[in-house]
Amino acid sequence: MASNRPAPEALIPHGSLIEGADGGEGPGGHTGYADQAEAFAPAGYAGCASPEPPASWEEWNPTAETVRPVRGKHRIHKKGGGLARSSTVLGVGVIAAVGAGGIATAQGGKPPVSIALPDLGSLPGVGSLVDGDDTAAPATAAAAAPLSSAGVTGADAERGTTDAGEVLRARILQQAEDQHHQADDAQRRQAEDAAVARAAATATAQQGKAAAEAKAKAAEEKRKKEAAARKKREAERLAKLAKSYTLPASSYVLTSHFGDSGAMWSSGRHTGLDFAGSNGSPLKAVHSGTITEAGWAGAYGYRTVLKLDDGTEIWYCHQSSLSVSVGQKVSTGDVIGRMGGTGNVTGVHLHLEVRTGGAAIDPLSWLRGKGLTP
Structure with missing residues (x-):
């Protein structure tokens, strides 16, 4: 103290207080002051006497x-x-x-x-x-x-911050910075998750594409293998059929094909395959079967009809002579007649027709189906 x-x-x-200049009096019934600057000047100052x-x-x-x-x-x-x-x-x-x-x-x-x-x-x-x-x-x-030290921790005191306001300000700034970092971290994690999802989707798509390509390749290889196997089986079948089937003539030239149009044919279109050759050359049975017709047939001249076991009919037309009779069984390669020019013809040739169910089909395609190449 x-x-x-x-x-x-x-x-x-x-x-x-002194009398005023106008004769008035000061406070307490006196009206007016003299020079207020001098009246209120402290005592003892130079030039200001009491x-x-x-x-x-x-x-x-x-x-x-x-x-x-x-x-x-x-x-x-x-x-x-x-x-x-x-x-x-x-x-x-x-x-x-x-x-x-x-x-x-x-x-x-x-x-x-x-x-x-x-x-x-x-x-x-x-x-x-x-x-x-x-x-x-x-x-x-x-x-x-500091006016207050409320809320000041030991760590704040070590840092030199002992004012509650400064501590609160520092904590608010730190909290804002932490929130900013948290937002940045969340955004970074979201971007990383999106990148991982895109990478996973891309990998999945690539895997799916690779799997589809592999599947398509395997299917194509399988198809090729199956086609090769079918071709092989067909070749084997045709080779086997070729042993049981044969061409009707040995020396010939194909002149008219199935479906050719012209006035020479009554229907306006050719219904068979013509093998042109020498007169009297032998004609052979293309396959084993039964003779159902052998004789004169008008525009077809001398004609022989061979019926195979599956019901297919083979017509041999314009023969010069016949070598078989109706009901006779023949085998592949047997001679059934001779090439000639009888009937409605312009030259010596064999008019060969193939009929199934009574309708004529292309003899060339049928012979090729049996492994034969005319």
């Missing part, structure tokens, strides 16, 4: 009944108000001291009343004002002192 100091001199001495009170005024002598001594000490309880509340108390104390000093001066020679002030140096930011220290370090230290 600091020692009590004498009260400062009153800034406005009693009786400083004026004497008018003769009509009576000196006010306060007594014990009118002046109440100030006893004890004014104590200021430090509460949550901080610096602002302490400054208010200090201002009240200074005003009280100034007022008391003026009253003491007005008593005419009586010792001034001492005002006991509390030791305000312990309050943050107030001690430098009371002591009159011109050094800025205490004020700066007081201003830098």
Whole structure:
């Protein structure tokens, strides 16, 4: 606690009010002031002498009944108000001291009343004002002192942050930065997941494409193998048939084919295959079967009909002579007649027809189906 100091001199001495320039009077029934700048100037300043009170005024002598001594000490309880509340108390104390000093001066020679002030140096930011220290370090230290340390952790203190506001600000900034990092991490993870999904989809598509290509290739290879197998089986069948089938003539030239059009044929189209050759050359049975017809047949000349076991009929037309009779069984390669030019012809040839179910078909295709190449 600091020692009590004498009260400062009153800034406005009693009786400083003077008559106004217009003859009026000052306060307390007096109207007007003289020069206010001079009237209110503190006593003791150069060029500002204290004026004497008018003769009509009576000196006010306060007594014990009118002046109440100030006893004890004014104590200021430090509460949550901080610096602002302490400054208010200090201002009240200074005003009280100034007022008391003026009253003491007005008593005419009586010792001034001492005002006991509390030791305000312990309050943050107030001690430098009371002591009159011109050094800025205490004020700066007081201003830098935190008003509250609520929420300050040991880690904050180690970092040099002891102000609750700064701690809260630092934590808010850190939280915002953490949230920003979390958002970046989430976006990065989302991008990575999307890239992984795209890569998986691409891999799946590639695998599916590869599987489809492999399947198609396997199917194509299978088809080729099956085609080769069928061709082989057909060749074997034709080779076997070729042993049981034969061409009707040995020396010939194909002149007219099945389906040729012309006026020489009654239907307007050729219904068989012509083998042109020499007159009297032998004609052979293409396969084993039974002779169902052998004789003259008008435009066909001498004709022999050979019926095979499957019901197919082979017609040999325009023969010069016949070598078989109706009902006779023949085998492949047996001679059934001779090539000639009887009937409606323009030259020596064999007119060969193949009929199934009574309708004529292409003899060339049929012979090839039996493994023969005319």
